[in-house]
Amino acid sequence: MxxxxxxxxxxxxxxxxxxxxxxxxxxxxxxxxxxxxxxxxxxxxxxxxxxxxxxxxxxxxxxxxxxxxxxxxxxxxxxxxxxxxxxxxxxxxxxxxxxxxxxxxxxxxxxxxxxxxxxxxxxxxxxxxxxxxxxxxxFHESKPEKQQVILPTLEGFEVVKMEEIVRLRGNGNFTDLYLNNGDKKMVCRFLKHFSEILPLPFIRVHKSHIINLNCVKSYNKGGIITLNDGAEIEISPTYKEEFLKNFK
The missing domain is CATH 3.40.50.2300 (Response regulator)
Structure with missing residues (x-):
């Protein structure tokens, strides 16, 4: 060849x-x-x-x-x-x-x-x-939330700042990423990929969900997290203790 x-x-x-x-x-x-x-x-x-x-x-x-x-x-x-x-x-x-x-x-x-x-x-x-x-x-940006992440999509790549990300949801071989402007991106990566590369304030709260702690609006004892975009996510018992540590 x-x-x-x-x-x-x-x-x-x-x-x-x-x-x-x-x-x-x-x-x-x-x-x-x-x-x-x-x-x-x-x-x-x-x-x-x-x-x-x-x-x-x-x-x-x-x-x-x-x-x-x-x-x-x-x-x-x-x-x-x-x-x-x-x-x-x-x-x-x-x-x-x-x-x-x-x-x-x-x-x-x-x-x-x-x-x-x-x-x-x-x-x-x-x-x-x-x-x-x-x-x-x-490399020159000391604040993690100000850093950018490149998202491989079906059409190519998109660049977003981490602070623009509200939450991520696993969707089979893809990850649905929700931004603070209401946009939704389908990214060609497993959710596990993002759990490994995203720093705090991102935290996994369910096998299918990662959230931005800065976007938490409320939490009730029933285990429901409400985010700024109106999404309600039920926290898994596995991740509950780690989640609550961030609010003590």
Whole structure:
């Protein structure tokens, strides 16, 4: 099969890790052409401006800074990013909120192929979405409720601030997301995905419901939570104690 190759750059401080990734790409991802490498931010920023790649494999933690510093310095460029990271709860939450592609070290060949295929499809179909801008803005925003989350929908992507979300309801393979302006979005993610990435004031109150605590209007001893949008949600006994802790 003949692929239209996409220009890529690897930014990774460990030589062995760069060699492994290049080897995997050569063997399993023929649609990717590695046209440059950098081992730190000081090398990466001018290289990316010079080459202007379509795809960057970007290590999250490096000497002289991190991946977010690279994106900040290259915010005038348009490229897709596949992050490579050792496990970090903070990093993973930040990347998941931005619907970013990432690979955990040591890199899984299967996960690499999936991520590359998705990015290649988007680039070839001109479905470029500037996740990098959202990632950088979230990194600099200290208040979680002011951060933005990218929502994959059937039509593409939408961006909303977390403070605009009133509640989320599981709907099979999708999640219905209700905003404070009355809009409802159907998102292509399980509810579990949001329970893992959304910080307080979001809390799960039922196997099918996550709510924004800042949008709670009232609660009665019968276990019914009323939200600002008028929705009434019955809290599950499993989540009741954790919910009430936030109002003591």
């Amino acid at each position: 003949t692929f239209q190759k996409i220009k890529s750059v690897i930014v990774e401080d460990e030589l062995a890790a760069r060699e492994v990734l290049k080897n995997y790409l050569s063997k399993y991802c023929p649609q990717v052409e590695v046209v440059g490498e950098a081992q730190n931010i000081k090398e990466a920023v001018p290289l990316l401006h010079e080459i202007q790649p379509q795809l960057v494999f970007l290590d999250v933690e490096m000497p002289f800074g991190n991946a977010f510093d690279v994106l900040e310095a290259c915010k005038d460029l348009q490229f897709e990013t596949i992050f490579v990271t050792a496990f970090s709860e903070y990093s993973l939450k930040a990347l998941n909120q931005s619907a970013a592609y990432y690979l955990l070290k040591p890199i899984s060949i299967e996960e690499l192929i999936v991520a590359v295929n998705k990015v290649h499809h988007q680039i070839m179909n001109h479905e470029i979405f500037n996740r990098n801008k959202i990632i950088v803005e979230n």
